[in-house]
Amino acid sequence: MVPVPWVYYNAAAGSLIPERKFSVFFNISGVQLPGLPTHTRPPCVRLAVAAVVVAVVTLVFPTPADAYIGPGAGFAVLGSFAVIFVTMILAGVSLLIWPFRMTWRAIRRRISHSRTKPLIKRLIVVGFDGQEPRITERMMAEGRLPNFTALAEKGGYSRLRSTFPSITPVAWSSFTTGTNPGKHNIFDFLDRDPRTYLPRLSSTEIGSVNRELKLGKLRIPLAKPSIRLLRKSKPFWTILGEHNIWSTIIRVPITFPPDKFYGAQLSAMCTPDLLGTQGTFLLFTTRPEGGAFQEGGLRFELSANGSKDSFEGTIEGPENSFFEGNPPMTLPLKIDLDRAANRALVSVNGESVDLEPGELSDWVKLSFKAIPGMKVRGISRMMIIEMGEHVSLYISPINIEPDKPVMPISHPSYYSSYLEKKLGPYATLGLAEDTWALNEKVTDDRTFMTQTNDIDDEREEMLFTALDRLRKGLLVTVFDATDRVNHMFWRYIEDGHPAAAGIDEPEYANAIEEQYLRNDEIVGKVMKRLGDGDVLWVMSDHGCTSFRRGVNLNAWLLEHGYLALKDGADGTEEWLQSVDWSKTKAYAVGLVGIFLNIKGREVEGIVEEGEEVEALKTELKAQLDGLRDDEKSEVAINEAFDTDLLYRGPYKGNAPDLLMGYNHGYRISWDCAGGVVAGAVFDDNTKAWSGDHIVDPRLVPGVFLANHPIDAQDPGIVDLDPTALTLFGLRAPAHMEGSPIVETDRFKK
Amino acid sequence: MFGYTKVKLETSMVDKIKRYAEIAGYSSPEEFITHALEKELALLEDADSEEEIKKRLQGLGYMS
Numbered sequence: 166m167v168p169v170p171w172v173y174y175n176a177a178a179g180s181l182i183p184e185r186k187f188s189v190f191f192n193i194s195g196v197q198l199p200g201l202p203t204h205t206r207p208p209c210v211r212l213a214v215a216a217v218v219v220a221v222v223t224l225v226f227p228t229p230a231d232a233y234i235g236p237g238a239g240f241a242v243l244g245s246f247a248v249i250f251v252t253m254i255l256a257g258v259s260l261l262i263w264p265f266r267m268t269w270r271a272i273r274r275r276i277s278h279s280r281t282k283p284l285i286k287r288l289i290v291v292g293f294d295g296q297e298p299r300i301t302e303r304m305m306a307e308g309r310l311p312n313f314t315a316l317a318e319k320g321g322y323s324r325l326r327s328t329f330p331s332i333t334p335v336a337w338s339s340f341t342t343g344t345n346p347g348k349h350n351i352f353d354f355l356d357r358d359p360r361t362y363l364p365r366l367s368s369t370e371i372g373s374v375n376r377e378l379k380l381g382k383l384r385i386p387l388a389k390p391s392i393r394l395l396r397k398s399k400p401f402w403t404i405l406g407e408h409n410i411w412s413t414i415i416r417v418p419i420t421f422p423p424d425k426f427y428g429a430q431l432s433a434m435c436t437p438d439l440l441g442t443q444g445t446f447l448l449f450t451t452r453p454e455g456g457a458f459q460e461g462g463l464r465f466e467l468s469a470n471g472s473k474d475s476f477e478g479t480i481e482g483p484e485n486s487f488f489e490g491n492p493p494m495t496l497p498l499k500i501d502l503d504r505a506a507n508r509a510l511v512s513v514n515g516e517s518v519d520l521e522p523g524e525l526s527d528w529v530k531l532s533f534k535a536i537p538g539m540k541v542r543g544i545s546r547m548m549i550i551e552m553g554e555h556v557s558l559y560i561s562p563i564n565i566e567p568d569k570p571v572m573p574i575s576h577p578s579y580y581s582s583y584l585e586k587k588l589g590p591y592a593t594l595g596l597a598e599d600t601w602a603l604n605e606k607v608t609d610d611r612t613f614m615t616q617t618n619d620i621d622d623e624r625e626e627m628l629f630t631a632l633d634r635l636r637k638g639l640l641v642t643v644f645d646a647t648d649r650v651n652h653m654f655w656r657y658i659e660d661g662h663p664a665a666a667g668i669d670e671p672e673y674a675n676a677i678e679e680q681y682l683r684n685d686e687i688v689g690k691v692m693k694r695l696g697d698g699d700v701l702w703v704m705s706d707h708g709c710t711s712f713r714r715g716v717n718l719n720a721w722l723l724e725h726g727y728l729a730l731k732d733g734a735d736g737t738e739e740w741l742q743s744v745d746w747s748k749t750k751a752y753a754v755g756l757v758g759i760f761l762n763i764k765g766r767e768v769e770g771i772v773e774e775g776e777e778v779e780a781l782k783t784e785l786k787a788q789l790d791g792l793r794d795d796e797k798s799e800v801a802i803n804e805a806f807d808t809d810l811l812y813r814g815p816y817k818g819n820a821p822d823l824l825m826g827y828n829h830g831y832r833i834s835w836d837c838a839g840g841v842v843a844g845a846v847f848d849d850n851t852k853a854w855s856g857d858h859i860v861d862p863r864l865v866p867g868v869f870l871a872n873h874p875i876d877a878q879d880p881g882i883v884d885l886d887p888t889a890l891t892l893f894g895l896r897a898p899a900h901m902e903g904s905p906i907v908e909t910d911r912f913k914k
Numbered sequence: 915m916f917g918y919t920k921v922k923l924e925t926s927m928v929d930k931i932k933r934y935a936e937i938a939g940y941s942s943p944e945e946f947i948t949h950a951l952e953k954e955l956a957l958l959e960d961a962d963s964e965e966e967i968k969k970r971l972q973g974l975g976y977m978s
Contacts, residue, residue, distance in 0.1 A: 360961045399941035444973030813936040838977040
């Protein structure tokens with residue numbers, strides 16, 4: 166394999182060479198090649214030399230290699246025998262000094278242990294994202310969750326106070342850091358750019374490569390794109406690591422790119438797919454309706470290939486930033502039907518997948534060629550939706566392949582590959598369950614549940630693989646399925662839900678309860694593996710409630726004169742493009758609240774800092790507190806919270822100015838989330854996504870169970886870090902909030 | 915991409931940063947310095963294009 170700069174990541178993993186050491190020898194930004202001292206050559210000569218070396222090596226040795234890919238980020242590329250040479254030398258050195266490193270590590274550990282006196286051996290945290298206490302408590306009372314009940318009887322059960330807002334990225338970030346959002350900087354899934362008023366992902370920033378070498382149509386990036394985690398503060402497993410306590414952290418949300426610490430980590434929520442999106446499914450179809458879906462998903466034409474039983478299309482993969490205009494990398498796709506046997510053979514990448522209509526394939530590897538010698542790998546699942554008069558093929562979002570990931574999805578970098586070797590391919594996308602395809606009715610309940618259950622199985626294997634290897638330290642594994650099933654199947658458990666019209670699959674009427682039964686089984690299996698000195702926590706970050714009605718806050722702001730449209734605009738444009746900012750005092754971006762258009766903060770701000778801001782907040786709050794949906798005669802918003810009073814910490818200025826505490830049944834509308842101002846303030850939610858938790862956090866606490874008593878009266882998710890540190894004999898640092906939820910005397914023998 | 919580099923600061927400045935980092939709620943002096951620099955850089959950097967932003971958010975279930 167010809168290494169390219171990105172390969173240092175994999176090569177380092179395989180040869181135990183840290184990334185930093187490698188970059189000393191092969192620094193692309195500085196084009197510092199061995200034998201070519203940079204100070205003796207002007208930059209243009211250095212670039213030319215580097216380019217020639219790259220071109221020759223990549224063309225002469227066109228074996229597959231890894232690459233970096235991301236939207237607009239570009240590839241980092243250069244290859245050289247020097248890299249192999251240096252890698253081998255470093256590997257040799259690494260092996261030679263291995264005994265000394267191990268000895269030094271043992272000494273440090275001994276010193277550290279003499280300073281800290283852990284009260285426990287292992288802390289095992291099993292997270293079920295979104296597990297709702299009302300359902301949990303009812304099922305426990307009915308005797309249907311025997312392991313939950315046994316755990317509660319042995320130790321304790323409590324509802325767990327969530328964060329404001331009660332959404333996954335915020336709550337798990339508070340779990341991770343033991344701080345309120347004002348200190349960890351995650352206030353929503355989305356942030357807004359005050360320079361453009363456009364939303365952006367709040368947790369990750371993927372930079373682009375600005376320096377590149379042009380060789381005809383070919384462009385060679387001369388720097389590595391930056392990928393930054395925007396969650397701030399310090400994870401408690403980093404603190405444990407500083408005291409030589411090992412942690413394995415599996416799929417805790419908002420861990421992309423992964424932290425570096427003494428332990429292993431697999432990234433989760435907000436890890437993109439191979440297209441750089443949060444999950445875009447593909448639909449190949451012979452149906453004439455063209456164009457993109459209303460939201461998400463890409464539709465491609467499937468054309469007859471000289472026969473009524475043979476079709477072909479082209480999979481458009483990630484952008485190829487080696488070429489002008491970033492054209493997509495492509496893969497030809499062929500479908501041959503055997504109508505008599507009711508089967509289809511899908512050929513891609515020289516491999517064939519035999520599919521029965523309506524059945525999801527296993528993971529299929531997709532390998533896109535960027536330039537000779539460089540491939541970008543993904544995995545996807547396929548399903549023939551129909552093969553009658555028309556033929557349609559669903560392809561799930563293309564996940565980053567865990568064996569040779571093109572982005573950093575684990576720490577150490579080889580951990581994702583290790584898991585792949587042990588368990589086979591697995592989902593790596595942040596929100597891996599394809600809720601969009603179900604919302605668009607491209608897939609159905611059955612397909613969604615198959616996907617979700619399979620991902621849950623993958624996660625369970627990861628949990629037990631890690632648990633069986635952990636002798637001392639921390640293990641956290643988060644299962645996402647409960648949250649996704651709550652979201653997509655709430656329509657089955659609530660009479661009169663607008664999204665329930667037309668559902669006729671009684672098989673899934675109990676999908677939510679079945680998920681909770683499944684969780685109970687997992688807890689039972691973990692309990693059987695507990696030994697002396699082991700602590701088990703089972704928890705959720707928030708609960709779930711109904712999402713019957715959407716609230717378009719921007720429509721409300723328009724109606725009440727706080728937001729204005731440009732002359733002639735009707736407000737139907739997305740992303741607030743029709744807003745006249747020179748006359749707008751407040752606007753909603755993201756999912757949880759309202760921003761004021763503040764002078765000096767927003768690019769076209771008009772509200773003066775100080776008294777005017779305070780007066781406007783008070784005025785808005787007075788009108789939004791208890792806002793009624795007259796059509797349904799219900800309260801839609803319980804309370805609008807002033808985030809200046811809610812949060813503490815250096816980042817609270819990034820929060821929305823007002824946070825909406827919606828009542829049961831209400832949430833921000835789909836239109837408002839997309840920046841559409843037009844339409845009614847309230848509308849029915851008819852999508853399969855029928856449950857939600859973006860409501861008043863007091864309505865949707867999480868659950869918490871432990872195999873020890875819970876001494877705190879009202880435990881919150883922010884209390885868990887100081888508790889964990891205390892159990893490991895450490896004192897919580899000053900920036901951390903919350904208090905231990907259990908008396909440590911209980912653990913002293 | 916993921917590496918770190920060292921920057922020299924006056925000792926008296928670092929002492930101040932250490933003191934105020936804790937008061938302000940940062941987990942470390944490094945976090946304090948990074949945040950201060952990020953705020954300054956945000957004033958200089960270009961915003962992402964609308965197309966780029968749309969693409970990155972595509973597929974986020976809460977918005978569809």
